[in-house]
Amino acid sequence: MAGIELQNVRKDFGTLSVIKGVDLEIHPGEFVVFVGPSGCGKSTLLRMVAGLETVTSGTIRIGDRIVNDVSPKERGVAMVFQNYALYPHMTVADNIGFSLKLSRVPKAEIKKRVEETARVLRIVELLPKKPGQLSGGQKQRVAMGRAMIRNPKVFLFDEPLSNLDAQLRIQMRSEIALLHRRVGATVIYVTHDQVEAMTLADRIVVLHAGHIEQVGAPLDVYRNPQTQFVASFIGTPPMNFVPAQRFPAASLPTKWNGSLKTVGFRAEKTAIGKSDGLVPIGNGRVRLVEPLGLRALVHVELGDQELVTEIDTLDAPSPDSEVPLGVAPADLFYFDQSGRSLGAPL
């Protein structure tokens, strides 16, 4: 178990700046998820921690040691790749035991540890097979076994579940959580799937265009997004945003004077109907109703915007009908010109 510290870490590819100064401290044993849209630099940052990419400037520490110029093998990290990166010419047992073989562990010991690891992951019967004979979920377990067997101080996961089908993804997600609880190592987990981020993380790091937008516990980030980007990225469906001038002036707080530009509200907090407690947003036309089961997503066209509400399926209006939308004042988020949160109105 080891902590990780990033100080003003930058990465340039030629003239292109991919990581633009990241500061982050990860505590020993913590499960941290890097989340962000593709191209935000989350994988690059992970690969820099792994030692697969050089650091342009800044320092990366693992434990007490600055590892900028330390080879991946010396860093004591293990990594699970998105496409598993299993060695196709080796059996599952050889794949899992490869790192031990390289460090000249005696054969009998390798065999014992490979079998132990396989038992934990319930893949003992796969040991003599080659990766080409395995299903996606099985490959995923082998890749995890290969990482686990070295008892690394740090686990790095690079979008490990994105090649699996939806059901398997949910199952493997909970297994990764159990695995973390069991081995207790520090984990950095990269994903673009915010559900994975929310469910797995002790803390999530929302990345956007090479810098950190917000770091915090999942629910804290969900409840108090510090920027409009975080608000739109965390939470499904994305938060609705409406220009402040659309609202009746009396219904908005006045303390920020002119700096209030955008008002946001989550779909699940957007009500259809009018009542005294609700700030009215306006009347819109229902374009689409997507029933999810108990709840339904209702897409409403309001002026040139499309807003989404999530309500009980039984209450869903019929398409093309006109409906009034409203939100409770406590459920509004306020953002300035640059997309920064203005905080609570009181």
Added chain:
Amino acid sequence: MRRIDWLPWLLLSPTVLLLAIFVVYPALYSIYLSTQNVDPFTHRTIFVGWENYLELAESAEYWKSLKVSLLFTLYTVIPSIVVSLAVALALNAKPYINGFFRTLFLMPVAVSSAMAAMLWIFLYNPTAGFLNYVLSTAGVVGPNWLADPTWSLVAVAIATVWKELGFNVIFFLAGLASVPPELNEAARIDGANAWQRFWRVTLPMLSPTVFFVGVVSVIHSFESFGQIHILTRGGPAGATNVLVYSLYRDAFENFRSGFASAQAVILFAIILAATFVQFRIGQKRVHYA
């Protein structure tokens, strides 16, 4: 009754016709000829059965040719695979120089073997040649490469490897491009150094390419003719008289078509056997992803 669809036959016919005229018929005809004695002037043939083959079996010269051919294969195939793989690895590591150097290495392949051989005649010239000049700057008196029986086969082999190099480099580059980069990254994280990554990951992944290049190179080496014809004409003292060259001399200098045909049949059998053995070995060692 089903109607026969003639279109596929029509489209295939030019290829079938060309193969039949220039490959199948000559091949079958040479098998026939190998059992005949052919009069060089009247082209009359007399059936002699196994006699041509028996004469070959008793010919010390022919056994020497076989030995020369095997040595030539040894001298060309292994260096050619090792060097072209090394070149491909170097080019693969530095993609921005790849295009230029790839062209450079491929150029000898595009040059006709006669032109290439002329070039090497100049290089190998014992007194005015560049090779011995370079050796002399290191204080070494170079041999008379093409006229010295101990060096001539090596000299021809070097020229051959040089000429074929680019061809193999292209195949190895294509093979390397199909090795997923994450495999090497995973191996780095697993603690493999560059050498271990090459032996345990890259080379096994390249094994189909190595196998293919190996088979093709062996066949090429047994069929090498142009450079030998120009550089040494099989000499000195038969030191470079490979099977094909011996065959050529018997057919077109000694005008013994039947005897030469028997050699062609044997050469065919040798290449077939060599390829068969390579496939048997390959089955165990080659990993197809």
